Amino acid sequence: MPQFRIRITGSDDDARAIINLLTSIEGIEHVEEISGLMPNMDDPDSSSAGLPDDEGPGMTLVEVDAGNDATAAKVRDAAEALARDLDVIVEFENSEYE
Known part of the structure; x- marks a missing residue:
């Protein structure tokens, strides 16, 4: 059973969609x-805390177990299509479907 991770760079609402x-x-x-x-690696006492560079889009990591290779390919196609529509970034980790 194919298992892989998808990193979504965008808002929480986009990731949920x-x-x-x-x-x-x-x-x-x-x-x-x-x-x-x-664990959250941000240091609230850092001299750079709260700067605009720290205010970018969020990142969500999702683990997916697909029943077979065809389903895994559908996952990739669907995630990429919706990401384009939402204007977010999706990256596939440890996947032979890249």
């Missing part, structure tokens, strides 16, 4: 947002 789309694809075994499990 992509996650909802992926869960609706027939043959998807599991979709889970895992970025909340990673």
Whole structure:
């Protein structure tokens, strides 16, 4: 069963829209947002805290288990199409479908 991660760079609403789309694809075994499990490396006491460079779009990491290679290809195509419509970036990690 193909398993891979998708990094979504955009707002929380955009990430949620992509996650909802992926869960609706027939043959998807599991979709889970895992970025909340990673420790936050920002230092609130840093001299650069709050600067405009720190105010960019959010990043969400999603783990996807597809039932087979054809479903994994559908996931990639659907995620890329919606990302274009939403004007966000999706990157596929550890995937032979890149």
